[in-house]
Amino acid sequence: MTSPTAPPPEPLWLIAANVVRWRRYGDGGQELRPGTKAYRGGAKVYILGARPGGHEQVTTVGPGRHTGAYITLDMGTRHLHTFRAALVRSPTVLRREAENDAGRVWDGREEAEENAVRLEGLAAAYRAERWEGVAHPTPCLCHTCLVTPA
């Protein structure tokens, strides 16, 4: 518990992103599941950093699918989109950021913006790589199909 006299935590530039509405799943990616196991499709999450060894997984804080209470979770970057810099004031999110040892490599707005652009490209590449050469179901609602209608 924080003492009532403690000053509010300093705002921090993190990266916000949204969970894909639908993701491909199952044999040959022919099934579609809404959101992820932990998050609803469309949920807004904040990126705290990436684990060493790559950016396939990022550490996120966001509202859990079942309770809406904030959770901290490593998840596939490919399940996220619309990465953007966000000045975070939420004490809940800031507390979780402080508790977490995720490797945040940016500091300040400009670096958050640069990393958001990079993650957007990586997420699209990871989606393409995950199902390379495998046809999408018809019809398909995966993020790639939603943003590039046939």
Ligand SMILES: [Zn+2]
């Ligand atoms: Zn698709």
